[in-house]
Amino acid sequence: MNKKTRVPLFHIAKRSTLPWYHAWAIRGGALILALLVCAGVTAILTGENAFLLYVTMVKGSFGSVRKIWVLLQNIAMLLCVSLAVTPAFRMRCWNLGGEGQVLVGGLASVLVMTFLSPYLPNGLLILVMLLASILAGAVWAGIPAIFKAQWNTNETLFTLMMNYVAMQLVAFYIAYRFPKGTGTMGVVNGDTRAGWLPYLLGQQYLLNILIVALLTGLVYAYLRYSKHGYEIAVVGESERTARYVGINVKRVIIRTMLLSGAICGLAGFLLVSGTDHSLSTTSAGGRGFTAVMVSWLAKFNPIWMIFTSFLLVFLGKGASEIASQFRLNESFGDILTGIILFFIIGSEFFIQYKILLTRSAEKEEKDHV
Amino acid sequence: MDNKTPAVTMRNITKRFGPVLANDKVWLNIYRGEILALLGENGSGKTTLMNMLSGIYFPDEGEIQVDGREVVIRSPKDAFDLGIGMIHQHFKLVDVLTAAENIVLGLPGKLDLKAASEKIRAICAAYGFEVDPAQKIYNMSVSQKQTVEIVKVLYRGADILILDEPTAVLTPQETDKLFAVLRNMRDDGKAIVIITHKMHEVEALSDRVAVLRHGQFIGDMPTKTTNAQEMTNMMVGHPVVLNIDRPEPKDPKPRVEVKGLTVRDIEGTLKLDDVSFTANSGEILGIAGISGSGQKELLEAIAGLQPVEGGSISYIDDDGTREELIGKDPLSIQEMGVSLSFVPEDRLGMGLVGNMDLSDNMMLRSFRRGRSVFTDRKTPHKLAETVVRDLDVSTPSVSTPVRRLSGGNVQKVLVGREIASAPTVLLTAYAVRGLDINSSYTIYDLINRQKAAGVAVIYVGEDLDVLLELADRILVLCGGKVSGIVPGRGAKKRDVGLMMTKLGGGAHE
Numbered sequence: 001m002n003k004k005t006r007v008p009l010f011h012i013a014k015r016s017t018l019p020w021y022h023a024w025a026i027r028g029g030a031l032i033l034a035l036l037v038c039a040g041v042t043a044i045l046t047g048e049n050a051f052l053l054y055v056t057m058v059k060g061s062f063g064s065v066r067k068i069w070v071l072l073q074n075i076a077m078l079l080c081v082s083l084a085v086t087p088a089f090r091m092r093c094w095n096l097g098g099e100g101q102v103l104v105g106g107l108a109s110v111l112v113m114t115f116l117s118p119y120l121p122n123g124l125l126i127l128v129m130l131l132a133s134i135l136a137g138a139v140w141a142g143i144p145a146i147f148k149a150q151w152n153t154n155e156t157l158f159t160l161m162m163n164y165v166a167m168q169l170v171a172f173y174i175a176y177r178f179p180k181g182t183g184t185m186g187v188v189n190g191d192t193r194a195g196w197l198p199y200l201l202g203q204q205y206l207l208n209i210l211i212v213a214l215l216t217g218l219v220y221a222y223l224r225y226s227k228h229g230y231e232i233a234v235v236g237e238s239e240r241t242a243r244y245v246g247i248n249v250k251r252v253i254i255r256t257m258l259l260s261g262a263i264c265g266l267a268g269f270l271l272v273s274g275t276d277h278s279l280s281t282t283s284a285g286g287r288g289f290t291a292v293m294v295s296w297l298a299k300f301n302p303i304w305m306i307f308t309s310f311l312l313v314f315l316g317k318g319a320s321e322i323a324s325q326f327r328l329n330e331s332f333g334d335i336l337t338g339i340i341l342f343f344i345i346g347s348e349f350f351i352q353y354k355i356l357l358t359r360s361a362e363k364e365e366k367d368h369v
Numbered sequence: 370m371d372n373k374t375p376a377v378t379m380r381n382i383t384k385r386f387g388p389v390l391a392n393d394k395v396w397l398n399i400y401r402g403e404i405l406a407l408l409g410e411n412g413s414g415k416t417t418l419m420n421m422l423s424g425i426y427f428p429d430e431g432e433i434q435v436d437g438r439e440v441v442i443r444s445p446k447d448a449f450d451l452g453i454g455m456i457h458q459h460f461k462l463v464d465v466l467t468a469a470e471n472i473v474l475g476l477p478g479k480l481d482l483k484a485a486s487e488k489i490r491a492i493c494a495a496y497g498f499e500v501d502p503a504q505k506i507y508n509m510s511v512s513q514k515q516t517v518e519i520v521k522v523l524y525r526g527a528d529i530l531i532l533d534e535p536t537a538v539l540t541p542q543e544t545d546k547l548f549a550v551l552r553n554m555r556d557d558g559k560a561i562v563i564i565t566h567k568m569h570e571v572e573a574l575s576d577r578v579a580v581l582r583h584g585q586f587i588g589d590m591p592t593k594t595t596n597a598q599e600m601t602n603m604m605v606g607h608p609v610v611l612n613i614d615r616p617e618p619k620d621p622k623p624r625v626e627v628k629g630l631t632v633r634d635i636e637g638t639l640k641l642d643d644v645s646f647t648a649n650s651g652e653i654l655g656i657a658g659i660s661g662s663g664q665k666e667l668l669e670a671i672a673g674l675q676p677v678e679g680g681s682i683s684y685i686d687d688d689g690t691r692e693e694l695i696g697k698d699p700l701s702i703q704e705m706g707v708s709l710s711f712v713p714e715d716r717l718g719m720g721l722v723g724n725m726d727l728s729d730n731m732m733l734r735s736f737r738r739g740r741s742v743f744t745d746r747k748t749p750h751k752l753a754e755t756v757v758r759d760l761d762v763s764t765p766s767v768s769t770p771v772r773r774l775s776g777g778n779v780q781k782v783l784v785g786r787e788i789a790s791a792p793t794v795l796l797t798a799y800a801v802r803g804l805d806i807n808s809s810y811t812i813y814d815l816i817n818r819q820k821a822a823g824v825a826v827i828y829v830g831e832d833l834d835v836l837l838e839l840a841d842r843i844l845v846l847c848g849g850k851v852s853g854i855v856p857g858r859g860a861k862k863r864d865v866g867l868m869m870t871k872l873g874g875g876a877h878e
Contacts, residue, residue, distance in 0.1 A: 013385070013386065014386065225743045225744060226742050226743050226744065227736055227737065227741075227742060227743065227744050228742070229744075230729075230732065230736050230744050231736075233722075233725070233729075234722055234725075234733065237722040237723070237724055237725065238718055238719070238722055238723075240715070240718055240719045241718070241719050241720070241721065241722050241733070243674060243699075244672075244674060244699065244711070244713065244719050244720065245699065245733045245734060246673075246698055246699035246700030246701075246702075246703060247700075248698075248700075356429075
């Protein structure tokens with residue numbers, strides 16, 4: 001009677017803390033594995049040489065100085081929205097309304113830019129645009145926050161719905177202002193450049209990038225060292241503990257969501273004043289949602305978010321580059337991105353747990369007998 | 370007894386959780402017709418060992434024999450097939466279903482509730498249970514739910530029963546009933562294992578004791594040949610003194626005066642009904658009662674966490690000035706200069722933040738201090754180190770998340786923080802629940818030191834033996850009403866037990 005075969009082949013055990021280099025080795029290994037699998041999938045499905053594909057991906061982002069600036073700009077914008085949603089996420093409050101908050105921020109900028117530019121000097125105009133955007137974003141996040149704090153409504157659905165309201169507001173404004181147009185706004189103040197952020201050292205995006213870099217440091221310090229940041233962490237971990245030590249949970253929820261929306265509004269301002277000088281319903285470009293992934297992948301750490309937003313921007317850019325260069329379907333790039341993300345997210349499991357084969361224990365036993 | 374074949378033999382069982390060796394080459398025999406008490410401090414591996422028998426964990430090494438045959442138990446179903454059933458500390462019942470529905474839940478075959486009810490009644494009659502198969506779980510008391518769990522296991526044909534701390538939630542009377550049933554089952558030839566760390570229960574119930582310490586099997590012996598002192602020494606590994614100190618209160622003065630306190634919960638159920646009492650400085654006021662009789666609401670009302678329907682709670686300062694606490698939140702109570710500390714029942718869900726480390730948890734009470742927008746990390750860090758040193762907290766470092774600590778150490782961290790602010794009132798809820806003997810005595814000692822320092826201590830407890838030894842006065846709650854207040858010295862366990870179940874206790878007997 002050979003019952004030993006019924007012993008499970010392996011079991012899963014939780015790891016104690018892993019030294020950081022070990023964890024990063026696992027992550028690196030996962031990335032290499034992902035690239036290998038991608039190469040295999042590419043070879044089987046398209047017959048293309050995967051190596052060339054990777055070269056194309058890298059070239060798509062780093063191929064020229066201009067491309068590098070665009071890459072940095074895209075990272076900065078994605079990072080900005082990610083920084084915005086992170087304080088709320090730390091509080092376990094799922095602000096999925098980044099998209100809408102960015103849009104209303106952008107809309108506020110456009111409105112100020114369009115209607116106040118004849119009356120204000122440029123410096124003051126930009127300041128008013130900035131404040132208007134921040135206020136608009138904060139209001140857009142503040143509405144769901146008040147409902148959550150007062151009546152415990154679900155912030156996930158509420159913020160999500162606010163996205164569509166914001167999108168329709170933008171669509172309405174464009175249709176109202178340009179009834180005969182193609183449904184686009186065109187560049188605002190193209191002649192006077194009023195309300196445009198200045199080009200630093202001749203580079204259009206440099207100021208954007210510097211602002212977001214500064215913001216990253218600020219959000220990091222706020223979450224990590226400030227009293228507010230501590231309150232956010234406590235509320236996120238356990239509302240009952242927060243109440244027990246006398247933290248006003250409602251106030252913290254509203255305050256943090258206002259901050260979250262305000263930073264989104266800032267992102268909207270940077271998009272309008274520092275990048276596009278225009279606005280459409282797709283200006284936010286899905287960043288409000290991609291930011292969720294950036295923030296989670298970095299475990300809500302603003303510094304790591306620099307890397308995760310780079311990764312996602314790079315992969316997105318690479319995917320569309322592959323599609324156009326190799327005349328593959330656009331979805332093929334998404335498949336590759338999906339495979340890579342699967343491995344990266346999956347590697348976290350192996351950092352938390354280890355898999356033990358039962359066989360080794362059995363062998364030992366036999367050796368003793 | 371020696372020539373009997375064991376129902377279960379566990380040989381050389383080893384189980385690791387990461388670097389922690391939960392069971393280290395443990396040998397254990399379980400016999401039919403015998404009640405085995407599995408003794409050990411927290412973290413000694415009792416529950417882990419039994420979980421391997423019931424199919425929840427799989428051993429890393431070693432083998433298990435049932436009736437002399439080697440078996441592999443990979444899941445709770447395998448365990449049931451071998452006749453092994455475990456009754457866990459936390460019940461696993463569906464509230465909206467009836468007892469019978471819960472008992473047959475998950476069993477193969479056609480659903481025939483009538484036949485099932487018949488069988489349940491037969492089981493109840495055989496062992497002296499009282500279960501109404503048609504009663505919904507949400508209408509049941511804790512003890513009834515436990516009975517359903519036991520019947521569920523028997524219904525599935527288990528003849529090896531494991532009970533994990535079954536008396537933690539029961540009143541003395543309910544415990545006696547449970548013990549009677551367990552004895553009936555033993556006499557019927559079933560093998561019974563009970564995990565506990567209450568000595569008097571071991572002595573009253575078991576035939577044999579097995580002791581684990583730090584994951585290792587220390588020894589077993591017939592209960593008759595040993596005593597509480599010897600068993601405790603085996604569990605702890607060195608001699609311990611088993612008496613709780615109760616110094617006379619020094620200069621007691623009214624500190625907290627509660628009058629006509631009435632509290633309803635969100636559903637509108639009356640949780641506290643016209644409760645009045647006074648807690649004095651330098652005195653321990655014990656609160657006894659079946660769990661859910663309003664203890665939680667009482668403490669939370671004093672701490673400013675529970676909305677109150679009526680009545681008053683006055684804090685009386687040394688100079689006689691009175692402050693009303695009702696309507697204040699914890700922050701405004703603190704700002705009034707009332708130093709009130711609260712060790713809540715739910716340590717990790719309320720008193721501490723499990724994912725934060727020791728210093729960050731120390732900061733919970735103090736982080737607002739100072740004008741800076743940034744937090745002061747140094748002072749809490751120092752406090753954490755002091756608490757670790759003074760209370761002998763075993764932790765890798767002060768930057769370990771508290772959820773990784775064992776129950777006793779978590780409680781030491783919480784109590785350490787709460788008494789660090791030199792309180793004048795200390796509220797504790799189930800301060801030693803789940804703690805082993807050593808940790809429990811550390812906590813009793815800390816509470817006594819607070820008492821000696823003139824603090825008004827309100828101690829909600831579940832172990833009547835401890836309350837009777839520790840408290841100066843005992844307030845008994847019954848269904849949200851004050852059933853009586855008795856002096857701790859000379860109070861009889863039976864009387865207090867009766868007061869817990871009936872207003873005024875045996876007054877009319």
